[in-house]
Amino acid sequence: MRVPGPGRTAYRAGMTTTMTAGAADHGGTGIEVRLAGESEGPEWQRALHTGFLRHGPGAKPSADWWRRHHEPGRFLGAWDGERCVGTFRSIPMELTVPGGAVLPADGIADVTVTSTHRRRGLLTRMMRRDLALARERGDVFALLTAAEYGIYGRFGFGRATRFGGLTVDVPRSGGLRPGIGEPGPGARTELIGMAELRRLAPELYDRYRRTRHGAISRPPDHWEEITGEAALAGGPPVPFFAAAHRDGDGRVTGLLTYHVEHRTTGGDPDATLTVLDHVATGPAAAAALWRYALETDLVRRIAIGNIAPDDPLPLWLVNPRAAERTERPGDDLWVRVLDGPRAFAARRYDVPGRTVLDVSDPEGHLTGRWLLETSEDGTGRLSPTTAEPELRLDAAALGAVYLGGATVPQLAAAGLVTELRPGAAARAGLQLRTATEPWCPDRF
Numbered sequence: 001m002r003v004p005g006p007g008r009t010a011y012r013a014g015m016t017t018t019m020t021a022g023a024a025d026h027g028g029t030g031i032e033v034r035l036a037g038e039s040e041g042p043e044w045q046r047a048l049h050t051g052f053l054r055h056g057p058g059a060k061p062s063a064d065w066w067r068r069h070h071e072p073g074r075f076l077g078a079w080d081g082e083r084c085v086g087t088f089r090s091i092p093m094e095l096t097v098p099g100g101a102v103l104p105a106d107g108i109a110d111v112t113v114t115s116t117h118r119r120r121g122l123l124t125r126m127m128r129r130d131l132a133l134a135r136e137r138g139d140v141f142a143l144l145t146a147a148e149y150g151i152y153g154r155f156g157f158g159r160a161t162r163f164g165g166l167t168v169d170v171p172r173s174g175g176l177r178p179g180i181g182e183p184g185p186g187a188r189t190e191l192i193g194m195a196e197l198r199r200l201a202p203e204l205y206d207r208y209r210r211t212r213h214g215a216i217s218r219p220p221d222h223w224e225e226i227t228g229e230a231a232l233a234g235g236p237p238v239p240f241f242a243a244a245h246r247d248g249d250g251r252v253t254g255l256l257t258y259h260v261e262h263r264t265t266g267g268d269p270d271a272t273l274t275v276l277d278h279v280a281t282g283p284a285a286a287a288a289l290w291r292y293a294l295e296t297d298l299v300r301r302i303a304i305g306n307i308a309p310d311d312p313l314p315l316w317l318v319n320p321r322a323a324e325r326t327e328r329p330g331d332d333l334w335v336r337v338l339d340g341p342r343a344f345a346a347r348r349y350d351v352p353g354r355t356v357l358d359v360s361d362p363e364g365h366l367t368g369r370w371l372l373e374t375s376e377d378g379t380g381r382l383s384p385t386t387a388e389p390e391l392r393l394d395a396a397a398l399g400a401v402y403l404g405g406a407t408v409p410q411l412a413a414a415g416l417v418t419e420l421r422p423g424a425a426a427r428a429g430l431q432l433r434t435a436t437e438p439w440c441p442d443r444f
Contacts, residue, residue, distance in 0.1 A: 031085065031117070033125045036075040040084070041066035044077050047084035051112020068221055068230065076129060078113070078122040085114040088126040090134070091444065094217040095141055095335075098404055098434045099348025099378070100210050105141040106134035106338075107216070109444050127155050131338065131363055140343050141399075142336040143216065145443045156336045156361055158400030161214045161438045162309055163332035166323045168302040170294055174318030181291030181316070184284065186248030189292045194227040197242045200252050201279075208279045212308070213347075214333060214403050214438030226257075226276075240276055243292055245285040254278075254285030256293060269298035275305070279441070287316055306332075308439035333440040335399040340366050343402065344382035349374035350435065355428040358389035358420070359398060366395050374431045390424035393417045404434030 036044045045061035071092075078086030091107035108130065113122050134142055146152050146159075183189070192200070201223050209215035224230035226237050238259050245254035257277040263270050273293055280286035290313055293302055303326075307313065314323040337343050340359075352374050361367040369389055374380040391408070397416050400406040408429040411417040419425045 030080070031120065031122065032079045033076065033086070033122065033129060034079065035073060036070075036077045036084070038070060038072075040077070041070060043082070043084045044075060044087055047077070047114060048087045048110055048112055051087060051114055064230070073133065076126045078117070078126060080117065085117040086122040086126060087112045088123075088130060090130050091219075093143060095143060096209055096211075096213050096215045097343070097347040097402075098213045098438075099346075100213070101346040101348075102210060102217075103140040103343065103346055104138060105143050105216070106130065106137070106139040107444055108142055108144040111144075123151075124155075128363065131155070131336075131365070135338055135365065138339075140337070140339045140346075142338060144334050144336075145332065146334055152334055152336075153396040154362060156363055156365070156395030156399065157334040158336070158396040158398065158402075158406070159332075160335040160400055160403045160405050161332040161440050162405065163306055163440075163443070164309065165303070165305045165326045166307055166311075166313065167304070167326050168294070168313075168317070169322040169324075170300050170302060172319060173294065173322035175294050176287065176291050176316050177318055181284075181287030181289075183288060184248055186250075187246060187284070187288065189243055189245045189288055192242050192244050194229070194242070196244075197255070197257070198223045198227055198229065200244060201255055204252055204255055204281070205279055207281050209441075211281065212439060212441075213434065213436075214405070214440045216333075216440060216442055216444075218442065243289065245280065245288050245292075247285070253282060254280035254289050256289040258293065260296075260299065262298070270300045271298045272301050272303055273299045274303045277441070278304070278307075283312070286312075290316065306441065306443075308437065310437045332443070333403075333438075335402055337395065337399050337402060338365050340370060340382045340398075344372065344380055347380070347402075348378045349380045349431060350378070350433065351430040352376050353427050353431040355424055355431060356385055356387045356390045357398075357428075358392045359395060360392075361395040363395075366398065372428065372431060380431070388420075390419075390421040391417055391428060392420055401428075401432050403438035404432055405438045408432060 042061040074090045076088035077084045087110050089110035091109055093105040093107040094102040095105045096102050131142055144152060144157060205218060221230055228237055240257050240259040243256045244252050247253050258273050258275050261272045273296060278289060280289060314320040317323060355372045357370045357372060359366045359368060359370060369385050370382050371385040371387060372382050397411050401408055408417055409425045412419050412425040417425060
């Protein structure tokens, strides 16, 4: 639920761009924006750590991290002579969209500009370069998690999912209701070691992420990094436990990873169990793992940093009031649609309808009039049209409503969508709504 982890996937050839992989952009400032070469890892990492205020300029880079993560065409840098003063990393991902289809996406991370070089347009140049290369690769979306709210809307990104958690007071909760999370015939929950976690988790998570729109893929070395088998940027992970749920046939259907902070109050146990990851392919496994956590000896509270907004856990408790929402001052997944026709053809829809959209896009990828048609059979499409527009919005608003998290009427009320024909916002809102809320288990 918390541990970051973008993924890798293959891509088809897509649109071409004049910004070829080997080209450099000087931007008329004397500062060059270009792809970082394999030998430039130490300088690129130094700029990254400086930009995020993690370490001083003398911080030692990780040759192992660079060796495992550097991919040609994926690491941009802004260079003032031989000094890197800006970083920008592109990560191949897959995004699950409503209905369960997965589409290729450009995950954007490690974006920094050194404080001595701010306000010179370096972020804009790196972003434009990356989005052009993403279209060239055939990516349907660009994705990111934003450190600051006000930066990325101007590039066409919209906040599409929410990030928030729960704190459960275990004694007050009364545990799960009778019959919820109790083992079925032959089913069991067991503690497993780190080697077994690395073996079981990738396949289970890949099954799980296809059941939750808004989820992203995780890279092959994600589990090696979090278990300490491979170097993790920012230092070693906190030691943790892992519990696996198996169904009656012995198949792993859920995983829970957590660590425990031990303390006593007045001589009595008062430990906090902090959930790192809770992944299950169905409600039976999900509930069984929550029952395991709630019944762990010495634990008086459960802290869940990131949980789906509509997760049923509170309603499974004898006393739902014991689960208090802990909204964090941050967002979750920001979505930027790059290929409108592919994006809207891939997802599913619950309500038929027709709405004409007039979309503005600062980068030009979506600019124009589009007809959003959805059918009784759940299919839909977005196609160019010359019809009179009914809604006016920008690319950021389109990204925000694509997964069904934000709604068109909500954005219209906020002045982020303009209704040109009465009733169009409500109609488009019904077309794009989803039965469950989108949620991304990871930050990156």
